[in-house]
Amino acid sequence: MTAALVAEDVRKSYGDVTALDGVSLEIDPGEVFGLVGPNGAGKTTLVRALTGTTEVEGEISVLGSAPDRVEESQIGLLPQSFSPAGRLTARELARQYAGLYDEARDPDAVLADVGIDGETAEQWYETLSGGQQRRVCVAIALVNDPDVLFLDEPTTGIDPAGRRALWGLLEDLASGGTTVLLTSHSMAEVERLSDRVGFLSDGRLVARGPPRELVEAHGGRSRLLFETDASPATLDASGVGYDVSARNGHLVVEDVGPREIGDVVAAFESQGVEFESLTWKQPDLEDVYLELTGTSFEEAER
Amino acid sequence: MTRLGRIRAEFTASWHAFLRRRTAVFFTFFFPAIIVVIFGALVQTQPTGGGLFAEPKGYYIAGYLAVVVLFTPLSRVGSTVARYREGRRFEKLATTPLSRVEWLLAQALVNVVVIGVAALLLLALSILVTGTAIPATPATLLVVPFVALGVVLFCGLGAIIGRVADSQDGVIAASNAIALPLLFLSETFVTPDLLPAWFRPALGFSPLTYVARGIRAVTYADATTVALPNLAAVVVLAIAFFVAGAFAVPRTD
Numbered sequence: 001m002t003a004a005l006v007a008e009d010v011r012k013s014y015g016d017v018t019a020l021d022g023v024s025l026e027i028d029p030g031e032v033f034g035l036v037g038p039n040g041a042g043k044t045t046l047v048r049a050l051t052g053t054t055e056v057e058g059e060i061s062v063l064g065s066a067p068d069r070v071e072e073s074q075i076g077l078l079p080q081s082f083s084p085a086g087r088l089t090a091r092e093l094a095r096q097y098a099g100l101y102d103e104a105r106d107p108d109a110v111l112a113d114v115g116i117d118g119e120t121a122e123q124w125y126e127t128l129s130g131g132q133q134r135r136v137c138v139a140i141a142l143v144n145d146p147d148v149l150f151l152d153e154p155t156t157g158i159d160p161a162g163r164r165a166l167w168g169l170l171e172d173l174a175s176g177g178t179t180v181l182l183t184s185h186s187m188a189e190v191e192r193l194s195d196r197v198g199f200l201s202d203g204r205l206v207a208r209g210p211p212r213e214l215v216e217a218h219g220g221r222s223r224l225l226f227e228t229d230a231s232p233a234t235l236d237a238s239g240v241g242y243d244v245s246a247r248n249g250h251l252v253v254e255d256v257g258p259r260e261i262g263d264v265v266a267a268f269e270s271q272g273v274e275f276e277s278l279t280w281k282q283p284d285l286e287d288v289y290l291e292l293t294g295t296s297f298e299e300a301e302r
Numbered sequence: 303m304t305r306l307g308r309i310r311a312e313f314t315a316s317w318h319a320f321l322r323r324r325t326a327v328f329f330t331f332f333f334p335a336i337i338v339v340i341f342g343a344l345v346q347t348q349p350t351g352g353g354l355f356a357e358p359k360g361y362y363i364a365g366y367l368a369v370v371v372l373f374t375p376l377s378r379v380g381s382t383v384a385r386y387r388e389g390r391r392f393e394k395l396a397t398t399p400l401s402r403v404e405w406l407l408a409q410a411l412v413n414v415v416v417i418g419v420a421a422l423l424l425l426a427l428s429i430l431v432t433g434t435a436i437p438a439t440p441a442t443l444l445v446v447p448f449v450a451l452g453v454v455l456f457c458g459l460g461a462i463i464g465r466v467a468d469s470q471d472g473v474i475a476a477s478n479a480i481a482l483p484l485l486f487l488s489e490t491f492v493t494p495d496l497l498p499a500w501f502r503p504a505l506g507f508s509p510l511t512y513v514a515r516g517i518r519a520v521t522y523a524d525a526t527t528v529a530l531p532n533l534a535a536v537v538v539l540a541i542a543f544f545v546a547g548a549f550a551v552p553r554t555d
Contacts, residue, residue, distance in 0.1 A: 053393045053554050077397040083389035088315055099311025100398040124322070140394070186348035 002064060004029040004148055004179040005050055010058035012045050019045040020056065021203035027196075029147075032170070032180040034194030034211075036187065036285075038293050041200040044080050047152050050181065051077050060172050062148060072134075073101050076146030080153050080183070086126030090116050093125060094143055101144040110139045115165050122132055130157035135263040138166060148179045155189060163229045167193060183234035187285040197285065199292045206292050218291045219283030221255040224264055239268045256280070308400050312408035316382075320412060326378075330416060334370050334424035341366070341491075342432035357493060359434040361525075364518035365490035366428060367445070368510055370420045371452035372481050376414045376460045380473035382409060383464025383551065392552045402551040406544065410457040417453045421445075436521050444520045444529050448536060452513040455540040458547030459509075467549040490514045509539045 012020040013079065019042045029031045035043050036080050045194040048054035052067025062070045064182060084093050094107035114135040134157050141149060151170075155163045163186075170193055174180055184190050190197055191211045198208040207214060228251055232244045235251075242253045251273075253264055261280055268275065321327060341355070341362065355362070386392050386549065425445075428434045436442065463480070467473040486492050488510035494502050505511050516532035520524045 047555075048393070051393075051397050053396050055554060072397060072399045075397045077394055079390040079393045081390055082394055084391060084394075085315060085319040087319050092315065092318060096311050096315040097312075097398065100308050100395075100400045102399070144398075 006061040008059040034190035037200035042203040078141035219287040225276040324547040360522040379460030380464040451540040458543030461547030
């Protein structure tokens with residue numbers, strides 16, 4: 001199977017700042033690839049490189065062609081911080097961009113897909129809420145029914161219900177064969193939507209793989225957190241049966257399986273430890289992010 | 303979608319976006335009105351007095367029209383380029399079939415319509431308010447290509463300014479810095495004999511000179527300039543500036 005997107009040893013610098021430092025990746029047709037990393041890690045630069053809107057060193061291939069030679073109708077792009085004309089209605093904006101292609105989807109249908117219809121479609125873009133604006137922008141990216149879709153932080157500012165509706169739409173697109181490159185700061189979004197995830201840090205792709213594999217490799221152990229004033233020194237650790245540490249007003253017991261939670265709670269109570277609440281947390285993509293970007297647990301919990 | 307369809311889609315969007323910016327619309331059409339009122343009605347011309355505005359009223363029609371042909375496209379297209387860049391719209395458009403030439407042509411056509419209406423308003427006010435007589439001959443219709451091509455020319459220059467300036471404020475400052483000297487050193491309001499002899503050849507370096515000379519040739523009965531050579535110059539300059547402007551329109555970061 002020929003990859004839909006290929007980047008080989010892609011490098012880009014802005015003056016002394018290295019934005020991409022030898023990034024290589026392949027994304028298969030119909031795959032949803034999530035790209036995550038801290039601000040300034042190089043995510044947007046990589047999207048620009050793949051869409052041919054910035055010049056880079058290295059090789060880029062989109063559907064087998066160089067980015068500037070690929071058929072435009074096959075590409076859909078939602079740039080980060082994209083802001084179309086404020087005094088056009090959502091419907092006019094969708095029609096404007098549909099009008100640039102030989103064949104395009106019905107603008108009203110695309111707007112309806114992202115939850116913009118009725119009177120909302122007749123409102124000027126600048127009068128829409130931030131979430132509605134972002135949904136219109138997603139509709140603009142979808143209006144040409146692209147084979148490869150680049151979405152740079154598509155759900156920024158969208159409320160939870162709208163975000164879930166958009167996730168459903170993207171899942172439908174992916175199941176229909178659309179290749180999606182998604183950047184996001186929402187680990188829940190990336191974990192739910194992506195077949196594979198790539199972690200960018202300082203312009204380097206430091207890890208990639210299916211979310212589950214990344215969590216297993218880098219997510220660490222499960223944690224049981226007790227909100228309490230007690231300290232580890234007051235506990236008989238051998239009585240608990242696990243290592244116990246203190247972090248930010250919590251006692252943290254690591255590597256506790258869901259079936260052992262009751263035993264640990266009973267051990268705490270038997271030693272007279274009082275607690276306000278307890279939380280059990282499985283490692284997830286956020287833990288992978290924190291591990292790979294060098295952010296400590298303590299910093300993240302602050 | 304054909305090239306025409308893409309240009310129409312961009313034109314329609316830009317046209318609606320312009321019409322809905324009320325202050326922009328108001329001042330676009332207020333601008334020619336205030337020019338006529340100030341220069342035509344308040345200052346008035348002094349044919350026997352010497353100095354500025356010493357020519358008959360008809361001489362300055364070309365100057366009035368040059369003002370709207372120069373200022374509005376220069377600042378509008380420059381600001382539009384800056385606005386598109388700030389909104390990451392060029393990055394989006396670079397992944398669509400719309401080319402830079404088509405984009406600039408759509409913007410230029412919007413400006414041709416807007417400035418065309420403003421020019422008609424200005425001519426009507428000149429005749430009604432100041433009583434200026436304009437020759438009613440077929441040649442007078444050449445005002446239309448002079449205005450349209452002049453607008454295209456300065457849209458191209460506006461795109462270049464928009465590319466060079468890094469913000470909308472920068473575009474406005476740069477437009478004013480370029481437009482004001484051009485306005486007064488292009489045979490619009492200041493006649494060549496008011497300038498030092500050594501400077502007069504420099505008037506030929508201003509593209510606005512050919513627009514003003516051409517319009518004067520067909521709107522002022524006692525004009526010493528002729529239309530067609532100036533029209534040919536404006537055609538060449540319009541093409542050159544438009545092509546340069548189209549290449550200046552940003553495509554990548």
